[in-house]
Amino acid sequence: MVDQEVIGSQLHQDRFPFQSEGDITLAVRNANYTLGPVMLHIVMKPNASIPAHLHKGMAEALYVVEGDFTNEGKQYPGWHFVAFQGRQGTRPAHY
Numbered sequence: 001m002v003d004q005e006v007i008g009s010q011l012h013q014d015r016f017p018f019q020s021e022g023d024i025t026l027a028v029r030n031a032n033y034t035l036g037p038v039m040l041h042i043v044m045k046p047n048a049s050i051p052a053h054l055h056k057g058m059a060e061a062l063y064v065v066e067g068d069f070t071n072e073g074k075q076y077p078g079w080h081f082v083a084f085q086g087r088q089g090t091r092p093a094h095y
Helices: none
Strands: 024-030 039-044 053-056 060-064 068-071 073-078 080-084 091-092
Touching: 039 080, 060 068, 068 080
Parallel strands: none
Antiparallel strands: 024 039, 053 091, 060 080, 068 073
16 A cells, blocks of 8 residues: 655755755655655756755765766766765765
8 A cells, every 4th residue: 555655746846945056956755754764856957066064863865867976076877876874973965
């Protein structure tokens, strides 16, 4: 049984609300912890960037669906999964 279905056409895209450069949009796909982790759909146009920022004690997983993603100088091609282990305190994240 499916508890929630999110159809792409139902998503509301907003301008990325955090410090960034270039054209970046964000749509919330899941914010209900009982259905799994928070899931955000972020679209970054070519040459857009999100500066180094901190994640306080939480893991982060990224799915690169199209184009290339660069983190700390390493490039990840489309259809790539990148995971960052959650840690106590904070860690910098570079996009």
